[in-house]
Amino acid sequence: MAVKKGLTGVSLIFACGTALFSDGYANGIIGSVLGRIYGSDALSGKNYSNTLTSVAFAGTVVGMLVFGWISDKLGRKFGMMSATGIVALFSGLSAASSGANGSFGGMLAMLCACRFLLGIGVGAEYPCGSVSASEQTEQEGIAKNAQHRWLALATNTMIDIGFVVAAFVPLVLYWIFGPNHLRAVWRLSLGLGVIPALAVFFWRLRMEDPDCYKKNSMKTASIPYWLVIKRYWKGLLGLSLSWFIYDFITSVSMFHACPYLTDDVVFPSITGGNTALSVVFGTVIGAFIIDYLGPKSTMILGLLVQAVIGFIMSGLYSTLTKHIAAFAVVYGIFLSFGEVGPGNCLGVLAAKTGPTAVRGQYYGFAAAVGKVGAFVGTWAFGGSSSAKGDTGPFWIGSGLAILSAIVTFFLVEPLSHDGMKAEDEAFRQYLIDHGFDVTLMGIPGAEVASTMSDAEKDEKLPA
Secondary structure, rough: OOOOOOOOOOHHHHHHHHHHHHHHHHHHOOOOHHHHHOOHHHHHHHOOOHHHHHHHHHHHHHHHHHHHHHHHOOOOHHHHHHHHHHHHHHHHHHHHHOHHHOOHHHHHHHHHHHHHHHHHHHHHHHHHHHHHHHHHOOOOOOOHHHHHHHEEEEEEEEHHHHHHHHHHHHHHHHHHHOOHHHHHHHHHHHHHHHHHHHHHHHEEEEEEOOOOHHHHOOOOOOOOOHHHHHHHHHHHHHHHHHHHHHHHHHHHHHHHHHHHOOOOOHHHHHHHHHHHHHHHHHHHHHHHHHHHOHHHHHHHHHHHHHHHHHHHHHHOHHHHHOOHHHHHHHHHHHHHHHHHHHHHHHHHHHHOOOHHHHHHHHHHHHHHHHEEEEEEEEHHHHHOOOOOOOOOOHHHHHHHHHHHHHHHHHHOOOOOOOOHHHHHHHHHHHHHHOOOOOHHOOOOOOOOOOOHHHHHHHEEEEO
């Protein structure tokens, strides 16, 4: 991506991907204090709690699908700038939610509307920010043995850090304002989401669309969707199913761990702080494995280890739940291997196995199916989240982790370093073989940096 002087290759990757911090923060922050302030009865009286959750999911799915197309047809930078603008605007409006004449129901209605629109911005970051970050990893200045690492750190790790921050911000504000000013706590907690969005917005002002997009996009041409489907349906199906299963497992396990981890804590979601920190540890460790084992093998390894730990946790459930510290540690390890495997690798595989011309839509579709998995898990098992002693969801989650590993093994192709460049070349030849006029590809008149030779690639800067 050509930029003004001052940004390095790695900083460009983070400029593209870091906005996913907003995803973790926005998803983690909403439940932190509302229940404490207004009481669970008030929120559940008209099903406000489920509505807040549902509209956020719906907005995110809409953002992933719509901005997948926008990313491919209107440009990566346009999509990213729009996404961060939406997040900043509706984070602020969420914090300012109010009803007519101070109406509680009106305030929650406005908050629901803002959460839906905020979800669109958050969802947009996946096919815009993540895809653009992936396209940075194969450009000059990034060592081959660090291409996948930087992408994982700039995307999935940022999401997890967002969850950690969302867990602790309300607690810190509570210490500052005290129990008599809880409305200030939740409004500031939501409003602080504006700051990282604006910071990334100005960071991205210095960017242009990546060179590979300028060269291989179909911005001014009709996309031959049937040819795309015939070539990529298998990998897209595998990634979509695996993403659905991963988000389903995570949502179900969290619902059934929370009754043990939330007792006697001021804000329920603060309890996620312990496990969230272990998840960050998992994603960071996984980022330093992925380039050596490859994303596909790393994902399968993480899933199988997660399944083994899940079966152990299920078998020892009664014993572990009598010792909350031990339960938290084992559950944290369970989630950590989920991050080592599918947490890191799904995004890398989805962002790098499709061609540049439809990469945003390819990634956005797979990610949207994953969000549907989280939604299904929430509604299917969330109703019994307060009931302790039910080991069923952990048995199910462990079995599904094995199923996901099998799906990945048979349907997902392995990914090599510089794999996007190779795939773009193969896709271009595939189109030629099927009679498509490839001279229509690319952006007319756009300046593209010259392609490096293999010898020059080997001399890239070290990790």
